[in-house]
Amino acid sequence: MITRADVDAATRRIAGLVRRTPVAQVEADLFSPEGSAPPGELWLKLEHLQHTGSFKTRGATNRILAAAESGELSKEAGVVAASGGNAGLAVAHVAKRLGIPAEVHVPEHAPPVKVAKLRALGAAVRQGGSQYAEAYDSAVKRAADTGALFCHAYDQPEICAGQGSVGLELAEQIPNLDTVLVAVGGGGLMAGVATALAGQARVTAVEPETIPTLRAALDAGRPVDIEVSGIAADSLGARRIGEIAYQVAVREDVGSVLVSDEAIIRARRLLWQRCRIAVEHGTAAALAALIAGAYLPAEGQRAAVLLCGANTDPSDLAG
Amino acid sequence: MITRADVDAATRRIAGLVRRTPVAQVEADLFSPEGSAPPGELWLKLEHLQHTGSFKTRGATNRILAAAESGELSKEAGVVAASGGNAGLAVAHVAKRLGIPAEVHVPEHAPPVKVAKLRALGAAVRQGGSQYAEAYDSAVKRAADTGALFCHAYDQPEICAGQGSVGLELAEQIPNLDTVLVAVGGGGLMAGVATALAGQARVTAVEPETIPTLRAALDAGRPVDIEVSGIAADSLGARRIGEIAYQVAVREDVGSVLVSDEAIIRARRLLWQRCRIAVEHGTAAALAALIAGAYLPAEGQRAAVLLCGANTDPSDLAG
Numbered sequence: 122m123i124t125r126a127d128v129d130a131a132t133r134r135i136a137g138l139v140r141r142t143p144v145a146q147v148e149a150d151l152f153s154p155e156g157s158a159p160p161g162e163l164w165l166k167l168e169h170l171q172h173t174g175s176f177k178t179r180g181a182t183n184r185i186l187a188a189a190e191s192g193e194l195s196k197e198a199g200v201v202a203a204s205g206g207n208a209g210l211a212v213a214h215v216a217k218r219l220g221i222p223a224e225v226h227v228p229e230h231a232p233p234v235k236v237a238k239l240r241a242l243g244a245a246v247r248q249g250g251s252q253y254a255e256a257y258d259s260a261v262k263r264a265a266d267t268g269a270l271f272c273h274a275y276d277q278p279e280i281c282a283g284q285g286s287v288g289l290e291l292a293e294q295i296p297n298l299d300t301v302l303v304a305v306g307g308g309g310l311m312a313g314v315a316t317a318l319a320g321q322a323r324v325t326a327v328e329p330e331t332i333p334t335l336r337a338a339l340d341a342g343r344p345v346d347i348e349v350s351g352i353a354a355d356s357l358g359a360r361r362i363g364e365i366a367y368q369v370a371v372r373e374d375v376g377s378v379l380v381s382d383e384a385i386i387r388a389r390r391l392l393w394q395r396c397r398i399a400v401e402h403g404t405a406a407a408l409a410a411l412i413a414g415a416y417l418p419a420e421g422q423r424a425a426v427l428l429c430g431a432n433t434d435p436s437d438l439a440g
Numbered sequence: 441m442i443t444r445a446d447v448d449a450a451t452r453r454i455a456g457l458v459r460r461t462p463v464a465q466v467e468a469d470l471f472s473p474e475g476s477a478p479p480g481e482l483w484l485k486l487e488h489l490q491h492t493g494s495f496k497t498r499g500a501t502n503r504i505l506a507a508a509e510s511g512e513l514s515k516e517a518g519v520v521a522a523s524g525g526n527a528g529l530a531v532a533h534v535a536k537r538l539g540i541p542a543e544v545h546v547p548e549h550a551p552p553v554k555v556a557k558l559r560a561l562g563a564a565v566r567q568g569g570s571q572y573a574e575a576y577d578s579a580v581k582r583a584a585d586t587g588a589l590f591c592h593a594y595d596q597p598e599i600c601a602g603q604g605s606v607g608l609e610l611a612e613q614i615p616n617l618d619t620v621l622v623a624v625g626g627g628g629l630m631a632g633v634a635t636a637l638a639g640q641a642r643v644t645a646v647e648p649e650t651i652p653t654l655r656a657a658l659d660a661g662r663p664v665d666i667e668v669s670g671i672a673a674d675s676l677g678a679r680r681i682g683e684i685a686y687q688v689a690v691r692e693d694v695g696s697v698l699v700s701d702e703a704i705i706r707a708r709r710l711l712w713q714r715c716r717i718a719v720e721h722g723t724a725a726a727l728a729a730l731i732a733g734a735y736l737p738a739e740g741q742r743a744a745v746l747l748c749g750a751n752t753d754p755s756d757l758a759g
Contacts, residue, residue, distance in 0.1 A: 143462035145489055167486075170464055174716045397493045397750035399718055431716035435754035 122368050123278050128285035128317045131183040134190075135283060138182050138218065142168045142287070144294045144425070151395060152388070152411045152426075153418075160418035163411075164298070164425040166291050169400050173242075175356075175430035176287055176310055177211035181272055183283025185215050188270050196221050198268040203253070203260035205231040205239075206356055207430055208274035213244035224269065226260040228253055254360075275309030276363030285313025291425060298322040299422045303429070304407040305335050305377070306357030308366025310429060315373040326370065326377045327410040329353045329385060334362040335370055336377040343367070352382040356403030356430060380406055384413035392428075393438040401433040441687050442597050447604035447636045450502040453509075454602060457501050457537065461487045461606070463613045463744070470714060471707070471730045471745075472737075479737035482730075483617070483744040485610050488719050492561075494675075494749035495606055495629055496530035500591055502602030504534050507589050515540050517587040522572070522579035524550040524558075525675055526749055527593035532563035543588065545579040547572055573679075594626030595682030604632025610744060617641040618741045622748070623726040624654050624696070625676030627685025629748060634692040645689065645696045646729040648672045648704060648722075653681040654689055655696040662686070671701040675722030675749055699725055703732035711747075712757040720752035 144166050150159035172178045181202075188194035199222030202212040209225040216223035223244040227236065228251060239246050247263070250256055264271035273280055287310070292298060301318065303311045305326040315324040326335050331351030338344045344367045349358045362370075369375070380388075389405035391412065392398050407426050410416035418424050463485050469478035491497045500521075507513035518541030521531040528544040535542035542563040546555065547570060558565050566582070569575055583590035592599055606629070611617060620637065622630045624645040634643040645654050650670030657663045663686045668677045681689075688694070699707075708724035710731065711717050726745050729735035737743050 140467075141465065143464045143486065145462045145486070146460065148459075167462065167464070169716050393754075397488050397718070399716070399754060434758040435712075435718060436758045439753040439755045 123282050123285070123312065123316050123365060125316055125319060127278060127282035128289060128313060131279065131282040132286040132289050134186050135179060135182040135286060139179050139286070140171050141290060142166065142170050144291065147396060152391065152408060154412065154414045157414055157417065158420060160424040161421035162423040164295055164423070165396070165398070166287070166425055166427045167398070168287050169404060169428045169431035173207070173210040173214045174432045175207040175211065176284055177207040178214060179286050180280035180283035180309060180313070181208070181211040181215045184272050184277060184279040185219060185270065187279045194270050195268050199223055199270070200272050201226070201260050201264045201269040202272045202274070203257040204274050205235045207432055209239055210242065210432070212272045213239050213242035217243045224263065226256040226263070228256050275307030275359065276365055278365060281309045281312040281365050283313065284310045285317040287427070288314035288317025292318060292321055295423065295425060297423055298425055300325060300418070301425045301427055302327055302407040302410050302416060303427045304357060304403055305362070306332065306403065307359035308335060308362045308370070311375060312363065312366040312369040314427065315369050315375050319373055324373065324375050325410070325416055326375050327407045327416070328377055328379055329357060329406055330379045330381050332357050333377065333379055334359055335366070336379060338362045338367045339370070339377060352385055353403040353406055356401050357406065378410050378415040380409040380413055380415050384409040388412045390438065398428065399433060399435040399438055400428050400431045404428050404430045442601050442604070442631065442635050442684060444635055444638060446597060446601035447608060447632060450598065450601040451605040451608050453505050454498060454501040454605060458498050458605070459490050460609060461485065461489050463610065466715060471710065471727060473731065473733045476733055476736065477739060479743040480740035481742040483614055483742070484715070484717070485606070485744055485746045486717070487606050488723060488747045488750035492526070492529040492533045493751045494526040494530065495603055496526040497533060498605050499599035499602035499628060500527070500530040500534045503591050503596060503598040504538065504589065506598045513589050514587050518542055518589070519591050520545070520579050520583045520588040521591045521593070522576040523593050524554045526751055528558055529561065529751070531591045532558050532561035536562045543582065545575040545582070547575050594628030594678065595684055597684060600628045600631040600684050602632065603629045604636040606746070607633035607636025611637060611640055614742065614744060616742055617744055619644060619737070620744045620746055621646055621726040621729050621735060622746045623676060623722055624681070625651065625722065626678035627654060627681045627689070630694060631682065631685040631688040633746065634688050634694050638692055643692065643694050644729070644735055645694050646726045646735070647696055647698055648676060648725055649698045649700050651676050652696065652698055653678055654685070655698060657681045657686045658689070658696060671704055672722040672725055675720050676725065697729050697734040699728040699732055699734050703728040707731045709757065717747065718752060718754040718757055719747050719750045723747050723749045
């Protein structure tokens with residue numbers, strides 16, 4: 122579990138190493154379905170402008186700096202992570218910036234373009250196994266063998282607390298915010314933001330119908346494994362929600378709304394057409410909840426959509 | 441010529457019909473060439489998030505609303521413009537929003553995708569002639585024949601004053617700004633921003649080497665025709681600087697720095713890679729001045745780059 126004090130500490134710790142990302146107010150009805158009531162105000166939090174193109178840099182920075190403070194980090198052994206996506210990029214970026222070695226474990230058939238990006242950030246890439254779970258196991262084992270600091274993609278307190286810094290920033294930028302729509306995979310971002318905004322604004326988790334990790338956990342009364350598929354699997358494709366995220370969701374009464382792949386694809390395209398913002402499919406899920414009417418804002422509500430990542434091939438946005 | 445009072449009036453007039461676009465502070469040295477001194481602070485003004493993807497909506501809104509106030513606008517005859525690019529889109533958008541007809545004249549061989557966009561905004565598109573100059577002449581004649589309001593792409597006081605509203609917004613957002621880099625084609629944006637920021641911050645015009653409209657005018661002592669070519673010609677491809685822009689540039693001592701097409705292409709790509717912002721080549725020119733070292737910031741200077749348009753095919757940003 123994490124507390125507001127953890128998020129406050131994380132925010133102080135990582136200041137100067139992460140970007141303060143801007144918010145943009147757009148027309149309240151810009152993404153509301155015809156005939157449905159729009160929110161009172163609609164804001165976009167442009168966190169996709171963060172270093173490495175996603176919020177993951179916040180958590181990774183906090184995890185590594187906290188470990189350096191506590192003495193847990195060996196600068197020689199460095200850090201190790203398991204991720205072919207945003208979490209891996211973030212860990213590689215932070216390690217490079219701090220001048221420590223990073224090793225990122227990915228499945229054997231990870232896309233060459235992702236491996237190349239990790240290498241460009243100076244990380245050693247270890248490929249092996251056919252599943253993400255095997256990369257995860259080998260990263261954990263490697264950390265135990267070498268003394269490197271293991272950085273989880275979402276289920277560590279320092280990771281979640283670091284992601285929460287974007288929530289505090291949002292509250293500063295929009296003091297009277299009522300609600301924030303946040304895409305959920307492993308749930309680290311939701312956990313941090315819901316903790317940061319507790320008592321101030323409500324967080325609604327948005328999940329693809331094909332990867333309902335939080336919904337499944339809420340239904341089962343505990344995190345459970347689910348099948349992963351669909352257009353947003355590259356960024357939201359965790360097999361189960363993190364323990365911390367699940368506990369925070371229960372504590373803060375975070376609801377889950379589901380969106381179809383079709384709505385996600387449409388949301389990503391409309392965001393480009395109407396605002397010239399290109400994001401990844403997982404991020405577009407949060408906006409899809411508005412567009413598809415899966416989330417219905419209350420009258421006069423001040424709503425924000427957290428745009429959390431843009432590691433996407435924008436080719437299909439042309440025209 | 442335009443004055444600060446014109447910009448103030450425009451800003452009040454168009455409030456609510458244009459978006460207040462955010463600014464993002466990035467690392468001061470993010471776009472400085474190796475070995476050169478970075479500015480003290482570096483800000484990006486995200487005006488490419490404006491309606492229709494460019495600042496042109498500001499000027500068009502002001503032009504049309506000012507004419508409605510003065511009685512110059514006939515709501516039946518509507519508005520007419522000559523532009524296959526951002527100015528045409530802006531006029532079509534504003535007319536649609538205000539419920540008046542718009543006619544946009546373009547050359548016979550204007551790209552079908554641009555014609556389709558204008559039509560999607562409800563504009564009647566008139567194609568004819570092989571050159572932009574012919575579309576311009578036919579639009580002016582049409583306005584005279586029908587009583588429609590002619591909206592120039594850059595050289596009308598209300599157009600320039602409207603663009604200036606982005607300068608006032610910038611000064612509010614960054615109170616101690618020292619300098620703004622602005623891309624120049626016809627110069628409407630530069631004229632507005634330099635007037636808005638007079639006495640507060642310096643404006644530097646950035647022009648492609650292949651389209652130096654302001655430089656040529658400053659050298660000749662008056663606006664003169666030049667040859668137009670290069671990667672940014674679709675948005676900065678005016679054949680000569682506007683009269684108003686030239687006069688403001690002289691009054692406010694706006695300097696011109698030139699950038700190569702190569703630097704423009706590189707700047708556009710780096711902006712995507714480092715900030716996940718996709719802009720058109722003409723807009724990237726402003727950033728290219730920093731990247732190529734064509735503009736050298738003074739020590740401690742607070743600099744902003746105005747990102748003014750994103751009507752671009754982002755396909756080539758993949759990877």
